[in-house]
Amino acid sequence: xxxxxxxxxxxxxxxxxxxxxxxxxxxxxxxxxxxxxxxxxxxxxxxxxxxxxxxxxxxxxxxxxxxxxxxxxxxxxxxxxxxxxxxxxxxxxxxxxxxxxxxxxxxxxxxxxxxxxxxxxxxxxxxxxxxxxxxxxxxxxxxxxxxxxxxxxxxxxxxxxxxxxxxxxxxxxxxxxxxxxxxxxxxxxxxxxxxxxxxxxxxxxxxxxxxxxxxxxxxxxxxxxxxxxxxxxxxxxxxxxxxxxxxxxxxxxxxxxxxxxxxxxxxxxxxxxxxxxxxxxxxxxxxxxxxxxxxxxxxxxxxxxxxxxxxxxxxxxxxxxxxxxxxxxxxxxxxxxxxxxxxxxxxxxxxxxxxxxxxxxxx
Numbered sequence: 001x002x003x004x005x006x007x008x009x010x011x012x013x014x015x016x017x018x019x020x021x022x023x024x025x026x027x028x029x030x031x032x033x034x035x036x037x038x039x040x041x042x043x044x045x046x047x048x049x050x051x052x053x054x055x056x057x058x059x060x061x062x063x064x065x066x067x068x069x070x071x072x073x074x075x076x077x078x079x080x081x082x083x084x085x086x087x088x089x090x091x092x093x094x095x096x097x098x099x100x101x102x103x104x105x106x107x108x109x110x111x112x113x114x115x116x117x118x119x120x121x122x123x124x125x126x127x128x129x130x131x132x133x134x135x136x137x138x139x140x141x142x143x144x145x146x147x148x149x150x151x152x153x154x155x156x157x158x159x160x161x162x163x164x165x166x167x168x169x170x171x172x173x174x175x176x177x178x179x180x181x182x183x184x185x186x187x188x189x190x191x192x193x194x195x196x197x198x199x200x201x202x203x204x205x206x207x208x209x210x211x212x213x214x215x216x217x218x219x220x221x222x223x224x225x226x227x228x229x230x231x232x233x234x235x236x237x238x239x240x241x242x243x244x245x246x247x248x249x250x251x252x253x254x255x256x257x258x259x260x261x262x263x264x265x266x267x268x269x270x271x272x273x274x275x276x277x278x279x280x281x282x283x284x285x286x287x288x289x290x291x292x293x294x295x296x297x298x299x300x301x302x303x304x305x306x307x308x309x310x311x312x313x314x315x316x317x318x319x320x321x322x323x324x325x326x327x328x329x330x331x332x333x334x335x336x337x338x339x340x341x342x343x344x345x346x347x348x349x350x351x352x353x354x355x356x357x358x359x360x361x362x363x
Contacts, residue, residue, distance in 0.1 A: 001251070001252060001259055001260040001262065001268065001292065001293075001294045002251075002252075002254075002255045002256070002257065002258075002259035002260075002293045002294045002295075003252055003253065003254055003255040003256075003291075003292065003293040003294075004199060004252050004270060004290065004291070004292045004293075005196050005197065005198060005290075005291045005292075006196075006197040006272045006288060006289075006290060006291075007194060007195070007196055007197075007288065007289040007290075007291055008194065008195040008196075008197060008277060008286060008287075008288060009033070009192055009193070009194055009286070009287045009288070009289065010192070010193045010194075010195075010278070010280060010284055010285075010286050011035075011190055011191065011192040011193070011284065011285060011287070012190045012191070012283060012284055012285070013283055013284060013285040014037060014190065014283075015035045015036060015037050015188050015190045016035070016036045016037075017033050017034065017035055017036075017192060017287055018033070018034045018035075018036060018098065018152055018154060019031045019032065019033060019034070019152075019154075019289065020032065020034070020152070020153060020154040021146060021147055021148070021151035021152050021153065022143070022144040022145065022146065022147060022151070022153045022154075023144050023145055023146070023147040024144060024147075031289075033192055034096065034154050035187075035188045035189070035190055035192070036098070036184050036188075037184075037186050037188040037190075038184065038185075038186055039098075039182040039183075039184065040086070040087075040182060040183050040184065040185065041054070041057075041058055041181075041182055042054065042057075042084040042085055042086050042087065042181065042183070043085050043086070043087035044084065044085045045057050045082065045083070045084045045085075045181065046083050046084075047065070047067075047068075047080065047081055047082060047083070048079075048080065048081035048083070051067070053065050053082065056178075056179075057178060057179070057180055057181040058180070059180060060100055060150075060179055060180040061179070061180075062179065062215055062216030062217075062220055063179065063216065064101065064102075064177035064178065064179050064216060064219040064220060065082065065101075065177060065178045065179075066177060066219040068080045068175075070175070071173060071175075072120060073106060073110045073113065073114065073120075074104070074106055074107070074110055074175075075103070075104050075105050075106030075107075075110065075174065075175050076106065076110075076122070076173050076174060076175060077173055077174070077175050078173065079123060079171060079172070079173050080171070080172060080173070081169050081170070081171055082169060082170040082178065082181075083167065083168075083169040084167070084168055084169070084181065085166060085167050086161065086166040086167075086168065086183060087166065088163075088166075089161065089163050089166050089185060090163065090185060091159065091161070091162070091163040093158075093185045093186075093187070094156075094158045094184075094185065094186075094187045095156075095157045095158050095159075095160075095161065095183060095184070095185055096154055096155065096156055096157065096158070096183060096184050097127070097154070097155040097157050097168075097181070097182075097183045098152055098153070098154055098180075098181065098182050098183065098184070099146075099152065099153045099155070099170075099178055099180075099181050100146075100150060100151070100152045100153075100178070100179045100180040100181075101146050101150070101151070101176055101177050101178040101179050101180075102146055102148065102149045102150055102151065102176070102177055102179075102220075102221040103145045103146050103148075103174060103175065103176050103177075104175040104176075104177070107298075107300050107302075108298065108300035108301075108302040108303040108306070109300055109301060109302040111302075112302040122173070122174065123171065123172050123173040123174070124142075124143070124144065124145065124172065124174065125143040125144065125145055125170055125171070125172040125174065125176065126138050126140060126141050126143055126170070126171055126172070127139055127140035127143055127155060127157070127168055127169070127170055128168065128169050128170075128171065129157075129160060129161045129162070129166075129167065129168045130162060130165040130167050131162075132162070134165075136169065139157065139160040139161070139168075140155050140157070140160075143155060143170070145172075145174055145176055146176065149221040149222075149223070150179065150221065157183075177219055177220075177221075179216075193278075195276075195277060196291075197272040197273065197274070197277075198253065198272070199249055199252050199253075199270050199271065199272055200249075200271055200272060200273045201247075201249055201269075201270070201271045202247070202248045202249040202251075202252050202260075202268055202269070202270045202271075203246065203247060203248070203268065203269045204243060204244075204245050204246065204248045204260055204262070204266060204267075204268050205245050205246075205266070205267055205269070206231070206245070206265055206266055206267070207229065207231075207265060207266070207267035208229045208230055208231035208232075208265050209229060209230050209231075209232075209234050209264075209265055210224035210225055210226050210228060210229050211224070211225045211228035211229070211230070212224055212225070213225060231265070232354055233264070233265065233350060233351045233354045234264065234265070235264045235299060235351070236299050236348065236351055237263055237264065237299075237346050237347075237348060237350070237351055238263075238297070238299050238306070238307060238308055238309050238346075239307065239308055239309070239346060239347050239348055240308050240309025240310055240345075240346065241261070241309060241338075241342045241343065241344065241345055241346075242261045242262065242263050242266075242309065242342065242344040242345075242346055243259075243260045243261045243262070243341050243342055243344065244341060244342070244343045244344045245344070248260050248268065248341070251337075251341065252270070255293040255315065257312075257313075257314040257315055257328070257329055257334060258333070258334060258337040258341075259294060260341075261309060261312075261342060263346055295313045297313075304320060304321050305320075305321045309346075311328065312328045314328050314329060316329075
């Protein structure tokens with residue numbers, strides 16, 4: 001965790017505000033705010049087998065489109081189609097499609113296997129529409145996928161759909177569960193006031209692992225019961241030096257490659273001050289965004305340098321792991337940071353002991 005902010009958005013309660021929560025490259029510029037006043041449902045929504053999906057997609061209610069046949073690897077299915085007829089639309093007005101859902105991910109080993117296979121490939125979601133010849137034509141080839149659980153994707157379809165045949169379909173073989181779909185044609189311009197809050201305290205400590213449950217039944221994502229926790233190690237730790245426990249507030253102020261290095265089971269408790277925020281006027285609403293900068297690395301056997309904390313990432317690197325022509329900053333400030341904060345050495349010993357103690361008859 002290199003930097004974190006809490007962004008406050010004040011706006012009239014006559015509109016909802018959204019940000020696009022699709023997975024995008026790190027070079028993508030700052031976020032945009034989308035305002036929604038009136039949500040329009042498609043007049044029909046079916047899958048490739050003609051099954052009616054509209055009742056499932058009409059509300060954000062933790063009921064998810066499912067029933068697709070799983071593919072060869074975790075996180076993949078056979079090609080699925082979500083075919084929607086938007087109904088009466090005005091081709092001269094803006095048109096944005098909103099899709100809320102979650103993705104069951106693959107992992108580094110699966111991605112490595114697919115990259116080495118000539119007979120299997122990832123089909124990232126695309127949106128197609130009917131063209132003037134009556135054929136399906138791709139109009140959005142970079143729809144991407146939700147970057148987490150219950151995230152909303154926003155696709156600009158303005159001027160891309162025929163009013164005479166407003167059918168669209170989404171094609172993919174990624175294991176994505178959609179919860180809600182709607183579109184907008186209005187373009188509200190309500191005032192939205194943004195305030196950025198920086199942390200006033202940040203404490204790093206060990207907490208453990210929350211119990212999980214499936215929100216929305218067997219097709220919903222895993223969520224966490226914060227009140228039910230175990231402190232027993234669950235994962236093979238990446239070995240190396242992590243940030244020592246205690247006050248870490250100075251590390252979250254800027255995206256400067258002086259960051260908190262967290263291990264599995266660690267928790268950072270962060271507080272923001274609301275002092276200086278205006279009172280909400282009558283008929284207004286306050287929403288919050290968390291803006292964070294950082295990196296994540298798992299311990300998959302096919303993750304690059306997946307057994308160790310090093311090499312440390314930094315904003316100027318051109319790839320990861322980087323070669324001998326690049327290095328983590330060696331100036332006095334960054335080296336002092338490493339000496340002062342990253343003094344908690346983690347080995348595989350504790351995890352091995354935990355596994356041994358769990359075996360029947362072990363001591």
